[in-house]
Amino acid sequence: MNILVLNCGSSSIKYQFFDMDKEVALAKGMISRIGMTGAVLTHKPFDRKEVKVSGEILDHIVATSYVISILLSANHGVIKDKSEIHAVGHRVVHGGEQFTQSVLITDEVMSEIRNLIDLAPLHNPHNLRGIQACNKTLPNIPQVAVFDTAFHCMMPPTAYIYGIPHVLYKKYGIRRYGFHGTSHFYVSERAAELLGKPLNQLKMATCHLGNGASISAVNRGISIDTSMGFTPLEGLLMGTRSGDMDPAIILHIMGREELSLHEANTLMNKHSGMIGISGVSSDMREIIDAANAGHTNAKLALDIYCYRLKKYIGGYAMAMGGLDAIVFTAGIGENSPLVRELTCQGLDFIGVELDKEKNSTAIGKEMIISSDSSRIKVLAIPTNEELVIARDTKDIINGIIK
Ligand code: AMP
Secondary structure (H helix, E strand, C coil): EEEEEEECCCEEEEEEEEECCCCEEEEEEEEECCCCCCCCEEECCCCCCCCCECCCCCCCCHHHHHHHHHHHHHCCCCCCCCCCCCEEEEEECCCCCCCCCCCCCCHHHHHHHHHHHCCCCHHHHHHHHHHHHHHCCCCCCCCEECCHHHHHCCCCCCHHHCCCCCCHHHHHHHCCCCCCCHHHHHHHHHHHHCCCCCCCCCCCEEEECCCCEEEEEECCCCEECCCCCCCCCCCCCCCCCCCCCCCCHHHHHHHHCCCCCCHHHHHHCCHHHHHHHHHCCHHHHHHHHHHHHHCHHHHHHHHHHHHHHHHHHHHHHHHHHCCEEEEHHHHHHHHHHHHHHHHHHHCCHHECCCCCCHHHHHHCCEECCEECCCCCCEEEECCCHHHHHHHHHHHHHHHCCC
């Protein structure tokens, strides 16, 4: 079974095309600048060189037809006929409380995803646009929605209820939902395999450190707490998001600077975090380079980043009543020995011993990076959210998930 996985953003679509009988990606790519000048499709078949195609890509319907055309193209394609696309799996960011697992997309499911736009105005509309585009470009091909929030649906109310009047939870659904669920799920499963232990016997802190960042307490395979909240703004320091802070600060700044709701939202989501503190960049590589060159605020941003992560790991160890493994993933977690080292520094008292040699070689590959004697294991694991989406899509089509 061949499955096309789509991750649709406002002006971009990332895709991977899988042969799920062999569980291999035949091609992957991305369209950026949809609806703008300079739109470009970058496509990489598994066995040939990457190609770039520019075009007038006005909307998601045109964008998906570009993806299908290149999958079929004589020089860069991997299939000969559209009928070789058997299903499409979509990343959908917000599943609210109703979607606790992946589902086959029907008209009812689409209207429920639409109803959730209020909770995820920056994400769900674009995910829906991708689904609608496939309805047009790949009619009659089954589509499946895989939700970022679903893995966190077993969190207990002690983890998801905020300290505000309970009526606001009932009225507006204001609670912790958590995000990056497919990634936390994937790396926790892989970590159990690498450690040679059943997932249901392990307590893990999984750290997804990309442009957006979150950590989850995965207790025996179940996410019992996670750092992102009602929106992806809460929790760890991120590239451009503030993460945790006193909510009164927002009200204070709005008053002093006479900011509108929209401006305050932009300030917290786009101009805060690493870029806000350092004034240098939101990109961890540039922060590290600047810190090494003596830039004081870049060093400060890096130190705060790792300090907060360490505090969360400690909190989650307490919440789970123990810790067997710390897992690092996503752009920073997979590739930065320095961030992993600074985060694990001083944790020997609870049984974390990083192996410096192994840590320095674990760049973009799966590895246990703690010493053999470390009681708590530390792992670096490249995430693969697309594979999780493709697996769920296959299982739904085959009737394994109902
Ligand atoms: P993602 O959102 O998962 O693509 O991750 C993007 C983040 O990963 C950016 O902050 C990058 O700077 C960071 N990143 C990628 N490679 C490295 C690296 N070798 N060292 C440090 N950070 C990296």
